Every structure is written in C-alpha cells, then in structure tokens.
Amino acid sequence: MFVDSIKSPGLAQISYLIGDGNEAAVIDPRRDCEVYAQMAREKGCRITHIFETHRNEDLISGGPILSDITGAPVHHGPNAADEVDYADTIHEGDSFTFGSMRLVVLETPGHTDDSLSFAIYDDSFGEDAVGVFSGDALFVGDVGRTDFYPDRAEEVAGNLFDSLKKITGLGDQAILYPAHGAGSVCGDNMADRDFSTIGYERKNNPMLRIDKKDEFVKKKVNEHHYQPPYFRVMERLNLEGAAPVRSVLTPPVLDMQAFEEVSGKAVLVDVRGISPFLGAHIPGSYALPVDMIPAFAGWFLDENDELILVAENAAQAEEAARNLARIGYDYIIGYLDASMPGWAAGARPFERVQVIDVHDVEKRVKEGQENWVLLDVRDKGEVEQGIIKGAEMAYVGKLKEEMDKLPQDRHYTVMCASGARATIAASVMLRAGFQKVDVFLGSMGAWRSAGHDVVEPS
Structure with a gap:
C-alpha cells in the first residue's frame, strides 16, 4: 500500500498517486500529468481510477487528459455548477478497492x-x-474558504462545519492529506508543512477548535478573500475539460530581430527576479517573477493574450511556461534570448525603477512631502494588522482595474511586506503611464525591524 504526493510549486497544490499491488489511482491530477503515468510505471502498476475532490478554481484539472493517457475513468462529486463533461458522478459511501486498499467516498460540501x-x-x-x-x-x-457562493454565505459555511465534523469523525489516527499547502490562495493560515493527522488538527487547528456552529459560521462569513478573474476561466475549463499541454513547454528562442518583429502584438512578461527587473527592464513589461506567476498572472493577463517572456535562460522560460500552462495561458510566442546589457548595447530603450530604503521612507513620512503617496499593496488581512501612518491602500491584484482612482501626477512609493509584490505593482503602474514610481525595498518588514510603530487603517 502506498501514498505518494506530488506538489506543484507556486500553486502549492498537492495531488496524490495511491494504490496497492499492481493497481493505482490518482487524486486531483494537474494539467501536466505525465508524471503520474511515469510514477505508476516505475511502481509496476496501472492507473485504474482518477478522482477529483472538487472543481478547482485556481488550476486546470488534468483529469480528462490523464484519462486519455491511461483509459481510467474520472470520478467527480454531485452538485457541480454544471455537468462535468469528462467525469462520472460518485456519491457518499461509494467504495473502490486497489489491492488491500479501500477508498470510501465522503460528501463534504462547503468549500464548493x-x-x-x-x-x-x-x-x-x-x-x-x-x-x-x-x-x-x-x-x-x-480550513477551506467558503466565499464562492456570496448569496448563500451562511448556508455554505454551515455546510463546511458539518463536513469537518464528518472528516474528524474518522478518528484521530487518520493521516490528513490536503489538496493544498502553505502559499495557496485557498486558505490564509496554513502551516508550512504538508502532513498532519486528524488528532493533531483537532488539538491545534484554530478553526477545528470552534465547537459552536454559529460561531464558526460567523467567522467564515467575516473572512475576506480575493477572487482573481482567471478563477472564472478555471471553473469553465474544469467543466469542459482542458486540452493537453504541449509536449515541449520551453518556448521558442527569439533573437533581437525576431522579438522586434512580433513584440508589437504581444504582452511582455518579465519572469526574472525582482532585482533584475528593478535594475533594468524593457519598457511596457509586467514584472511577474517565475515563482509568483501562479498567484498573480491571473490578475493581469487575459486567457487569449499572446505572451513574450523575458527570461534569464531556457530553464527559467520553461518553468514560467509550465506555471502559466497550469492556469490556462498557452499562447506564448517565445522568450527573449538576450541579457539587458546586450539589449542596451543595441541602443534599445530600457527602464529602471528606483528603490528606496526604510530611512528614506522615515524621512518622507516625517516631512510629509507634497504630492507624495506611500501606496500599500498588501491584502486586506495584512493591512488589518497595521499600516504605516498616512499610507493609502490598493491591493496589487485590484490595481489594474482601479488605476483611474490614482492621479498620475503624484509621486508614488509602493510597498508590500518585503518589496516583491510592490515591484509587480510598480510594473503595472509604469505600463499604465505613471512616471513617478519607486519601490520601498524591505517594505513592512524593514519598517518593523527598524522599530517603528504602525497604526490601524482608517
């Protein structure tokens, strides 16, 4: 009997290959799903079933693709928003065996x-x-978020409470295998480990320690989560079934001439780290470091956008393309094969973003510089823990759609927790035509380390 986990970095999504003897099943496969077939072959077994815990909002399911590869049926739960075209429906109490392993279905609504x-x-x-x-x-x-049905907020939160009672009723000895780990957009306070037991969670998980249903419901209803626009795309594709990813994910290499021929019709995405982007980048490019693509690309890119990547090498371009493919972005023209010094050596334009440190911000806050704004792009939960006095708030994911609320004649210093999301935000503002934008490197981390106070947001 075996249980092997497969984690997708960035998405913090965890899928599983399970089984016994020569039979195996996959739970929640990702879109680039060849890994499961390969692992099964290495174990000398075949995949006979594919299970989905729910219709995902944050990634494309590999269920229909893996089914085509293996011939195994895909099983999905009842009460989906519409018919899941590629799956059959299973219900409470249904049972499946794999050698000495037996899998029993539990209906646990609430998250969906x-x-x-x-x-x-x-x-x-x-x-x-x-x-x-x-x-x-x-x-x-x-525990899972319950904000996908705003007109039924209390009902679905109550459903989750009941579902958690069903899960914990399996006993303290049961090992917990969740579908996500820390860093996922599907929860706020996950521990930075992927393993636990029901017993440990009953003692230590704050949400499981709430015994009263009405108290649990109230807490869930008062949570705040963001829903990027691409969630709707994922929901649609996970009903219809998405096409397989390309067999070779490394985008074609573009030299300077090829880039200039195609760049006018494409969205430029710089997938290097924040430091290279701040130092020198091609005008009009988004800063989306490769490891931040899963969390933020869906806020700024349309599913039909043609993309050109700026990457440090082929390996980084391939990793970026893989992260994009997992959330539905397939139209990548290529990646620019040039360093920024090489770009500049051809008399081509580039931009840089000034960075400032905590002492510069201290001075500006103290002096109250005219027409200067400290723009905090952290999420609501972080902001509620305190802000720098005088800062204005605009969540990085919402920045593109709320840009008209920010006068372009002001000087903006963008901050977050460390400076990474602030760099993304700065790139969004520069693309929109803002001229006076810099980044507070270190951001709230530096402010607190310097011993400065924060205030409650107004």
Whole structure:
C-alpha cells in the first residue's frame, strides 16, 4: 500500500498517486500529468481510477487528459455548477478497492457544493481509516474558504462545519492529506508543512477548535478573500475539460530581430527576479517573477493574450511556461534570448525603477512631502494588522482595474511586506503611464525591524 504526493510549486497544490499491488489511482491530477503515468510505471502498476475532490478554481484539472493517457475513468462529486463533461458522478459511501486498499467516498460540501473527501482503509490490517484526502475542506492549520457562493454565505459555511465534523469523525489516527499547502490562495493560515493527522488538527487547528456552529459560521462569513478573474476561466475549463499541454513547454528562442518583429502584438512578461527587473527592464513589461506567476498572472493577463517572456535562460522560460500552462495561458510566442546589457548595447530603450530604503521612507513620512503617496499593496488581512501612518491602500491584484482612482501626477512609493509584490505593482503602474514610481525595498518588514510603530487603517 502506498501514498505518494506530488506538489506543484507556486500553486502549492498537492495531488496524490495511491494504490496497492499492481493497481493505482490518482487524486486531483494537474494539467501536466505525465508524471503520474511515469510514477505508476516505475511502481509496476496501472492507473485504474482518477478522482477529483472538487472543481478547482485556481488550476486546470488534468483529469480528462490523464484519462486519455491511461483509459481510467474520472470520478467527480454531485452538485457541480454544471455537468462535468469528462467525469462520472460518485456519491457518499461509494467504495473502490486497489489491492488491500479501500477508498470510501465522503460528501463534504462547503468549500464548493461538489466537494468530496476520500477515506482510505487497509483491509489487511485493522478497521479504522488510515487516512483521508480532504481536498479543500481541511488543511494543515486551516480550513477551506467558503466565499464562492456570496448569496448563500451562511448556508455554505454551515455546510463546511458539518463536513469537518464528518472528516474528524474518522478518528484521530487518520493521516490528513490536503489538496493544498502553505502559499495557496485557498486558505490564509496554513502551516508550512504538508502532513498532519486528524488528532493533531483537532488539538491545534484554530478553526477545528470552534465547537459552536454559529460561531464558526460567523467567522467564515467575516473572512475576506480575493477572487482573481482567471478563477472564472478555471471553473469553465474544469467543466469542459482542458486540452493537453504541449509536449515541449520551453518556448521558442527569439533573437533581437525576431522579438522586434512580433513584440508589437504581444504582452511582455518579465519572469526574472525582482532585482533584475528593478535594475533594468524593457519598457511596457509586467514584472511577474517565475515563482509568483501562479498567484498573480491571473490578475493581469487575459486567457487569449499572446505572451513574450523575458527570461534569464531556457530553464527559467520553461518553468514560467509550465506555471502559466497550469492556469490556462498557452499562447506564448517565445522568450527573449538576450541579457539587458546586450539589449542596451543595441541602443534599445530600457527602464529602471528606483528603490528606496526604510530611512528614506522615515524621512518622507516625517516631512510629509507634497504630492507624495506611500501606496500599500498588501491584502486586506495584512493591512488589518497595521499600516504605516498616512499610507493609502490598493491591493496589487485590484490595481489594474482601479488605476483611474490614482492621479498620475503624484509621486508614488509602493510597498508590500518585503518589496516583491510592490515591484509587480510598480510594473503595472509604469505600463499604465505613471512616471513617478519607486519601490520601498524591505517594505513592512524593514519598517518593523527598524522599530517603528504602525497604526490601524482608517
């Protein structure tokens, strides 16, 4: 009997290959799904079933693609928003066996109406559940978000409460296998580890320690989560079934001439780190460091955009293309094969973003410089923990759509927790025509390290 986890960096999504003997199943496969078939071959078994815990909002399911590869059916829960074209529907109590492993379906709505969890048993050794695949219902240190049905907010939060009782009822001995880890947009307070037990979570997970349903519902209803526009695209594709990713994900190399021929019709995405972007970048490019693509590309890019990447090398371009493919961005023309010094040596224009440190911000805050704005682009939860006095707030993900609220004649210093999201925000502003933009490097981390106070947002 085996349970192998496969984690997708950036998305913090965890899928699983499970089984016993020569039979295996996959739970929540990602779109680039050849890895599961390869792992099964290495174990000398075949994939006979594919299970989805729910219709994902933050990534494309590889269920229909893996089904085409292996011939295994895809199983999905009841009450999806519409028919899941590529899957059959399974229900509470349905059971599947893989050698001595038995998987039992639990209907656990709340995060979504179609949410399922899967309890596993070792029929050759004991009667208690060995573990549970909880999808987005229960995480390590947190529980799933319940904001996808705003007109039924209290109902779905109550559903999640009941579902969690069902999951924890499997017993403290059961190992917890969630669908996401820390860094996912599907929860706020996940622990930075991917393993736990029901017993540990019952004792330490703050949400599981709430015994009263009305108190739990109130807390969930008062949470604040962001829903990037690409969530709607994921929901559609995870009903229809997405096409496979390209067999070769490394984009074609573009030299200077090729880049200039095609760049006019494409969106330029700089996937290097924030320091290279701040130092020198091609005008009009988004700063989307490769490891931040899963969290932020969906705020700024349209699914039909043609993209050109600026990358340091082929490996970085391939990683960026893979991260983009997992959330539905397939139209990548190529990547620019040139260093910024080489770019500049051809008398081509480039921009830089000034960075300032905590002492510069201290001075500006103290002096109250005219027409200067400290723009805090952190999320609402972070802002509620305190802001720098006088700062204005605009969440980085919402910045593009709220740009008209920011007068372009002002001087903006952009900040976040460290400076990474501030760099993304600065790139969005520069693309929109803002001229006076700099980045507070270190941001709130530096401000607190210097011993400065914060205030409550007004």
